[in-house]
Amino acid sequence: MEEQQEVLIRCEQISKKYRGRTVLEDVSFEIRRGEFLSLLGPSGSGKTTILRLLIGIEQPTSGRILKEGKDITAIPPRDRNIGIVFQNYSLFPNMDVYHNIAYALQSRKTDKEEIRRKVREIIEAVGLEEHIYKKPRQLSGGQQQRVAIARTLVLNPDLILFDEPMSALDAEIKLVLRRQLKEIQRKMKITMVYVTHDQEEAFALSDRIMVLNDLHIAQLDTPHNLYHHPADDFVRRFIAEHLDLKVRSIEESIQ
Template identity: 45%
Template sequence: MTESTTAVRQEAGNDVVFDGITKSFGSTQVLQSIDLHISSGELVTVLGPSGCGKTTALRILAGFEKPSSGRVLVNGQDITSVPANRRGIGMVFQAYSLFPNLSVQENVEYGLRVRRVDRGKRAARAKELLEMCGLAEFASRYPHQLSGGQQQRVALARALAIQPGVLLLDEPLSALDAIVRSQIREEIRRLQQQLGITTMFVTHDQEEALSIADRVAVLKDGVIEQLDEPRTIYQKPSTEFVARFVGSVTEVGATRDYRGGALPVQHPEAGLDTLFVRPEDITLVPDEDGSCTVISQIYTGERTIVRATNPANDLEVTSSVSAVEASDLVPGTRVTPQVMSTPALRVSANKQNPAEQVTV
């Protein structure tokens, strides 16, 4: 790591705090008393469906929107009323927003030029970042001469050039194809960890959120439903919304004394607990007297997704199995679903008790 890179890391130690942030547009409340602490050097993804308020939260931190109430603090300083151009925050958008008439190097230098940084220092900083992003050989090219992935790397380098204390990424990968998206995601994470930049990453993509983050904040209707490490979000969702939104689940009704084994395949209804079970936690056992019938297989490479229904009520059960297991589960096979691990979530029948995880 170069001396200048080390300096960036030292200057980038900034906690971010949303303290009771509320935002309304007219009569529509978009954010409701958001409390969120992003530790120095941490990458937090804000995940949620369209319209949940995630981009509004990011824009408030960037200084493009003012909260209706509450405070934003960076490194202990209240920046709620500080103009966007004085916050020292880097931002990467979904649309790369590169200047078409400037070369790659000139795009990366732009923020430094606005800040009247000496030409030699600008050039050295741009060269360093282009090397870090694998773009050194493209310095003299123009945006239209680059692929989408290369343009996004330039946008990232430009955001990092000003040595921001905080980096914001607003759906930065959604315009890229799957392979390039994965590559850029890994590049962002590598640079973020190398430079130690406190980062807020907004996305609606579950895989993206889980794979890149230290912690994930799941938003619904302007409220943080759960804030946890990715593994906890997936394996132990705290609400029904999180269980349904992150990953796939089979929802079934079960009696209060059910503790695993053969799954009573019935619709959730009054008097029954509701189990939220991940596909990898369900196995389908071939059984002539089984409660379900296999209706389809979807081959995904490493795993095969097998779906089965209960003929009596059309409730669908989804299982993720190996290719070997799938060979015994052709459509038409009668099966007995079994839960092999702890359900992701179990909600009590009376719904007065908190959601819980029940060990199988």
């Protein structure tokens, strides 16, 4: 798994203050090329802030961000080649699936044939062939999410960020989408950073999980190590008890 070890992003001693109030302090970590990294932590622990720093719509108060060894801290979002999928998907309601996905390419003045080829390829990869001429309102929540992912994928980003993309969906759809997302990630070998407040989801999807607490990274590790070797009491409670609770409630509902 040599490929997995290659560093795509390196955050060095990142601090972030909003109007004098510190929300992240001296945070350092790496994102490896091809990995699925989840960000977990209590509400307000800075998960969304980390995504905003990575994509470049916020600047760190101190520290720097490197991509493939190059300092991108001052580089604007459009030049970072990093995509983001928001919780509300923000699809264009008046455009069909095809045009929602093609839009960003069209605005980049890509050749027409090239656009058609790329969009079709992505639509196939995310399994939306049957829905290509439908408007967002004719799609289920899960299908809309796939359009949102496709729209990001078509630009061929080095990294895709997700901010709680499943939190508006019901439990059954979540399970299906989880599997599809993982499939897309494997097939396209794309690096993903995924914010969730759902421990079970993070465990199901991730190569590694970052647990944030109290301005810092409490632990950044594999699901296995978080569960079996928690770095401190906070991680142990936050991870193990939440997962155990879920396992227990599932067992109880089966009995």
